[in-house]
Amino acid sequence: MSKQQVIVSTEIKQKLNEIYENHQIRKVLLVCDTAFQYLIPREEYLSIDTPYVVFNEFTSNPLYEDVVKGVKVFRENDCDAILAIGGGSAIDVAKCIKLYSKMDDNALYLEQEYKDNEVLLIAIPTTSGTGSESTRYAVIYYDNKKQSVTHESIIPAYALLDYRALFTLPEYQKKCTMVDAFCQSIESWWSVNANSESREYSRKALSMILDNMKAYLENTEEGNRNMLIAANYAGKAINITQTTAAHAMSYKLTSQYGVPHGRAAFICLPYVWKYMWEHIDMLSSELGKKLEELFQQIAQTLYCSSVSEALEYIFTLNKKLFEKDKVTMNIEDVGLLAGSVNATRLKNNPMVLSEKTLQDLYSNIVQSYN
């Protein structure tokens, strides 16, 4: 991972002024989403000494065309830095603007070779979920298709974690983003790409999510502060490992039924884990033993004495958190859902899931929600 500085602070104005001065920044492109107008520290974020221009013409599932517009604004205003303030989408748009800002605009940016450039990128996340402020990934849509843009250079040079940015986040969004971090820390833990560093991030993230869930949902300073740090750890974990089957299965629930990203992954997670737990003997005894150990470690971090108890905990938590927010899915869509799962992402999963297995899992999910 490139050298990123993560700064936990509420002294944002001072920090930004210092950063801009150190990097001799002339003009900043401020990329922010619609929630920006409600942020409590908004005025402080705007009162920096360096001139800036705002770009906010994108939606929650940002299009390639939105990014192209952002690149135009960046170039026309002769900017040399980008500050992203927002959820995962705002940060992803800012990452792509940075990456594309020095590329040839006579060809599709998506098809050109990605290279590092000198544009300074800073992120202030206003949700505690995606961890995008510390990952090399960005998701945009081109021609109705999801595009995963991945490059080391789009990891922001600075991630500023300011808990005040979370106070005005609606409760449902707080829950959905928190469970995204929850899934990311668990999926990263069992990913085939995991190493000791990523597992340490996963463990820290999951343990902080559990310990601060109540305070975070009560919107306290400490709860919000610690959940931001937890989500950042989960982001650092998936930056190394990528996500696995629960995330892979979740994307179609989002595009087909509008289920928010984190919640969609959290719906799939216990079904995927239960399947793997019940079929662990399909692996060689060595791999099975290793996976069983990882499952036990995750269960212990969830304060459960067994994997079965951990599964029960997640199923119950799902009901408890979202009992008022109904999701409707259609059993006739099971084939479509199973066929949509990205095979590359499934390869990060510690156990192979066949198309028939995916169909069975979706079938169980859809039935339990209808």
Ligand SMILES: [Fe+2]
């Ligand atoms: Fe996610």
